Amino acid sequence: MDPSWVAESDLGDLVYVLTMARRRRNAFHRRPALSARLGVTVSTLSDWEAGRDAPTLLHLIRWALMFDLRLVICGEDGDYPLPELGDEAYEARRLLHALGDIRRGLSVTQLRLSERLGVTETTIHRWEHALRHPRMLSLMRWAHELGCVIQLRSLNLS
Numbered sequence: 001m002d003p004s005w006v007a008e009s010d011l012g013d014l015v016y017v018l019t020m021a022r023r024r025r026n027a028f029h030r031r032p033a034l035s036a037r038l039g040v041t042v043s044t045l046s047d048w049e050a051g052r053d054a055p056t057l058l059h060l061i062r063w064a065l066m067f068d069l070r071l072v073i074c075g076e077d078g079d080y081p082l083p084e085l086g087d088e089a090y091e092a093r094r095l096l097h098a099l100g101d102i103r104r105g106l107s108v109t110q111l112r113l114s115e116r117l118g119v120t121e122t123t124i125h126r127w128e129h130a131l132r133h134p135r136m137l138s139l140m141r142w143a144h145e146l147g148c149v150i151q152l153r154s155l156n157l158s
Contacts, residue, residue: 007140021067100128
């Protein structure tokens with residue numbers, strides 16, 4: 001199966017869950033209220049919800065936190081351990097560092113991973129040290145390359 005297609009499908013699932021959460025909540029039922037809180041235009045939010053564009057990692061994390069949800073890394077052995085909740089920058093670092101830990105635990109080199117993802121070894125280094133954030137599709141593909149997926153979990157259950 002094409003890893004890009006799987007990544008797009010998984011990202012679409014995350015956005016769908018967040019879209020349904022928006023529709024269920026009265027306070028954020030309308031796109032203008034949510035887009036203002038996310039710091040994007042209504043048309044940008046519409047594009048995300050319709051699958052025409054993807055949110056950044058920080059926007060996706062902020063969106064999830066607004067609905068008491070959290071991005072987690074899930075592998076064959078269950079969810080990767082979650083430290084205390086932080087702001088979106090902390091949550092991004094948590095995810096990126098965890099994927100680096102998983103890569104090292106699997107004895108996969110940054111070079112091998114970079115070749116599989118079609119990026120440079122320097123890019124992998126920057127992602128793992130949270131010096132740069134990958135685009136969401138790249139993050140989803142990265143997780144898949146390590147045998148993991150990115151999912152949403154309720155803050156009440158973590």
